[in-house]
Amino acid sequence: MRVLIAWCLSILAAPLWADTVWLNNGDRLSGEIILLDGGKLALKTRYAGQVLIDWKDIDTLSSDKPLLVRRSGFDNERSERLAAAGAGMVRVQGEREYTLPLAQIKRLVPPRPLLEDRLWEGNLDAKLDMKRNENDVDEWKLKGNTRVEHGRWRHLLSGELEREIKNDRKVEDNWELEYDLDRFLTEHWFWRAGVQQGEDEFEIVDRQRIVGTGPGYRFWDDELGRFDLIGQFNRVRLESDVADLAFNTTSLELDYKRLLWGTRLEFYANAQLQIPHIEEIDYVLDSEFGLRYRLNQWRGCCCCMSSISWRPRVRGFLTDIT
Structure with missing residues (x-):
């Protein structure tokens, strides 16, 4: 037997x-x-x-x-x-x-259903923090991104959701969603169009929308990593209970990833610098970098990638508002 x-x-x-x-x-x-x-x-x-x-x-x-x-x-x-x-x-x-x-x-x-030549990859990070002392704090956060490439087209979707409750009172509640569409003109040059929207219940600006377009250059994108550099012209709209503000910005975005240590350890860096075309705001910087250990991996197949990651995140802006 x-x-x-x-x-x-x-x-x-x-x-x-x-x-x-x-x-x-x-x-x-x-x-x-x-x-x-x-x-x-x-x-x-x-x-x-x-x-x-x-x-x-x-x-x-x-x-x-x-x-x-x-x-x-x-x-x-x-x-x-x-x-x-x-x-x-x-x-x-x-x-x-x-x-x-x-x-x-x-x-x-290997050919895939629907879009035979597609390449698909992505990450999903989850955070849960519970504290029980003089203050009871429950915090959870989900963040993920995925990209699908087929032929001359590349689709990028990313999202983030965060919520925190302190002593039975909600103190943090925000979400952000972004979609970008790339059309490759050559093996390296591409044109990007994207839209981004986010809401934050506890900030002065409780809603923002960004629509942008511009050229990008792919230095490499293979099994060991990728490096993209994108320049865009954007239209930004900020909404609050006090007033709404709409203005234009010019941005430069970096997307870098490299596999290390037998392809298990991954170093990554993402950064976006925006220069608003108004006097009240000098610049807006949103960046993160870190290391991710890949428990399993995939590229070009329909399954999941789990990871344990560490990353500092930097968000900053400089204003001349008096």
Whole structure:
């Protein structure tokens, strides 16, 4: 019975580990191809988890599952399977069959439902702080972000929700939601349009809306990290019980992430500097940076990423209001 069960499990698991990679030094690795992007091939193995292989170190490879093959630009061609060929070559089998140099392949990704070529990643952070002494304090906070990239388009959605109750009285209640849409003009240059809205029950300005657009430049975005720099022209509207204020701003935003220590430890930094076009406010700075330890990871697949993170957060503004 044990032999029969083991044989059945091996039959069921076989399709998950049907990909093979041959290296230039003669080594051979078996596993499941997760993604090729940024010159790195992510291969999930039984014996070492997910490993990253430099694309230039691969001699040839094979895969029995469908993959989207991108050579240049943003167009993909679907292959039903890849077969090993000569040194530095691979045999693509699909609607048509041909041999392709590995150096011409820029991305490999398994097709997904709806948007076949999408890449999806995100983070979710949760905080719960309960104190019971001379003051009873219950504080909780949720913060998350996700991004989906397909073809020339990239969607970014982020949100934050915070609430604090002290001695049965609410002292903090705010939320913020932001959506950005990027259209890539080249491999690096893109144009962004976004909208942001937030509310805070206990601040002088209880509601703010920001609509902006402008160019951005992607220095890199691969399995090891990303670095984006975006400049925007924005229209800001602040609302309060006293008065409303609308004005224009120019902003510069930075988005940086880098994996360290065997891809488990992540350093990240996000910052946005806004220069309002009014005399009352000199600048507005919103930034955060920190380290995140990734308990599990995903990129380009439909599952979750849990993390333990530490980050200081800086928010500041300088005014000339007297």
